Amino acid sequence: MASALATDFTNKIVYTDEVAEFSPEVVEEMKSHLVKYPPERKRSALIPLLFVVQRERGWIDNAGVNFLAKFLELEVTDVWETATFYSMFNLRKIGRHHIQICKTLSCKIMGEPEITEHICNKLNIHPGETTADGKFTVTLVECLGSCGTAPMMQIGFDYHEDLTTEKVDQILDSLK
Numbered sequence: 001m002a003s004a005l006a007t008d009f010t011n012k013i014v015y016t017d018e019v020a021e022f023s024p025e026v027v028e029e030m031k032s033h034l035v036k037y038p039p040e041r042k043r044s045a046l047i048p049l050l051f052v053v054q055r056e057r058g059w060i061d062n063a064g065v066n067f068l069a070k071f072l073e074l075e076v077t078d079v080w081e082t083a084t085f086y087s088m089f090n091l092r093k094i095g096r097h098h099i100q101i102c103k104t105l106s107c108k109i110m111g112e113p114e115i116t117e118h119i120c121n122k123l124n125i126h127p128g129e130t131t132a133d134g135k136f137t138v139t140l141v142e143c144l145g146s147c148g149t150a151p152m153m154q155i156g157f158d159y160h161e162d163l164t165t166e167k168v169d170q171i172l173d174s175l176k
């Protein structure tokens with residue numbers, strides 16, 4: 001299968017003035033991150049707060065970014081530049097299981113192309129796409145810092161290393 005990378009979704013973000021709302025409990029959680037940093041360094045809390053927004057809304061959307069900009073007294077572009085830099089933040093709706101396959105040198109040499117092709121054929125999607133049932137999204141990402149156990153992938157917060165096609169089958173079949 002020819003690999004087609006969907007890298008253009010950041011160009012499809014719709015920018016509006018909508019501001020997300022969160023429950024009082026979630027706002028309290030956000031404040032608990034904020035107090036870890038000096039008042040003049042609120043921006044330092046941005047990454048943990050992006051994780052909270054992603055957990056609550058499923059992805060980093062325009063309304064969530066607007067909320068964080070207000071909450072941290074930042075420009076909206078400050079929030080976007082961090083959210084778009086790290087592959088752990090999803091800028092579009094993703095499937096229940098987010099499969100991030102490392103495509104950097106060690107993994108590439110150790111078999112990433114075969115692993116990617118196997119996964120995509122099995123799920124009938126290309127990298128960057130989500131299965132029709134919304135269960136899986138496949139993304140190719142840069143080095144995940146586990147080069148010694150290449151090829152590897154991350155699903156959710158779990159690393160799966162020393163991959164073979166057989167191992168991939170077992171992992172995917174075990175996911176509900």
Ligand code: FES
Pocket residue numbers: 102103104105106107108142143144145146147148150152
């Ligand atoms: S190259 Fe794949 S984890 Fe580093």
